Amino acid sequence: MKYRSSDNVFINCPFDEAYTDMFHACVFTVLDAGFIPRCSLEVDDATQSRLSAILSLIDHCPYGVHDLSRVQLDPSSGLPRFNMPFELGLFHGAKYFGSSNQKRKQCLVLETEKHRYQKFISDIAGVDIMAHDNSPEKLILALRNWLVTASRRTTIPPGEKIETRFNDFQTRIRKICQKEGIDYNAMPFIELVENMTDWLKINQIARTRLFNP
Numbered sequence: 001m002k003y004r005s006s007d008n009v010f011i012n013c014p015f016d017e018a019y020t021d022m023f024h025a026c027v028f029t030v031l032d033a034g035f036i037p038r039c040s041l042e043v044d045d046a047t048q049s050r051l052s053a054i055l056s057l058i059d060h061c062p063y064g065v066h067d068l069s070r071v072q073l074d075p076s077s078g079l080p081r082f083n084m085p086f087e088l089g090l091f092h093g094a095k096y097f098g099s100s101n102q103k104r105k106q107c108l109v110l111e112t113e114k115h116r117y118q119k120f121i122s123d124i125a126g127v128d129i130m131a132h133d134n135s136p137e138k139l140i141l142a143l144r145n146w147l148v149t150a151s152r153r154t155t156i157p158p159g160e161k162i163e164t165r166f167n168d169f170q171t172r173i174r175k176i177c178q179k180e181g182i183d184y185n186a187m188p189f190i191e192l193v194e195n196m197t198d199w200l201k202i203n204q205i206a207r208t209r210l211f212n213p
Contacts, residue, residue: 031200034153
């Protein structure tokens with residue numbers, strides 16, 4: 001599978017125990033659609049600040065997926081986490097203030113419920129929010145359909161096929177990890193992407209349109 005820099009998709013989604021399947025579904029969908037998932041989790045450089053790394057990623061990503069669903073209070077601190085809305089703001093700032101290339105950025109905003117965001121980030125009222133109801137299946141379909149619309153590509157598999165393939169991958173890798181004594185949910189982002197990419201190479205599907213005149 002050959003990639004270009006224009007294939008980069010910035011994934012700004014939670015990565016916690018309760019959201020693991022959702023995050024994995026997001027990364028898998030981006031890969032199966034023929035794009036490159038990029039995420040702050042891929043950066044582990046003590047000489048570079050996390051914010052600088054995030055800004056660099058946003059700079060190189062024409063597409064962005066931003067999930068604002070994790071707004072509950074942290075059980076240990078009693079405070080909410082604002083990383084997701086903050087990174088969404090950085091992405092919009094790059095689009096608004098950036099060069100002509102940056103102004104072509106496009107993003108998808110996800111939430112658990114359609115209008116819940118208005119209670120905690122009303123400044124983005126008017127943005128078309130997609131609700132996933134904490135369902136990997138709904139996230140896959142919403143993300144896949146958005147990628148089709150944003151990129152105008154006709155080679156992206158149907159959402160139902162991506163969902164089936166994601167479930168097959170999950171079943172297979174969990175069995176392997178259990179056998180090898182590996183914690184799949186704690187797998188580093190880079191390793192996760194490598195394993196998904198390897199599986200997709202082995203299980204390639206024909207990317208054809210429903211009707212080919």
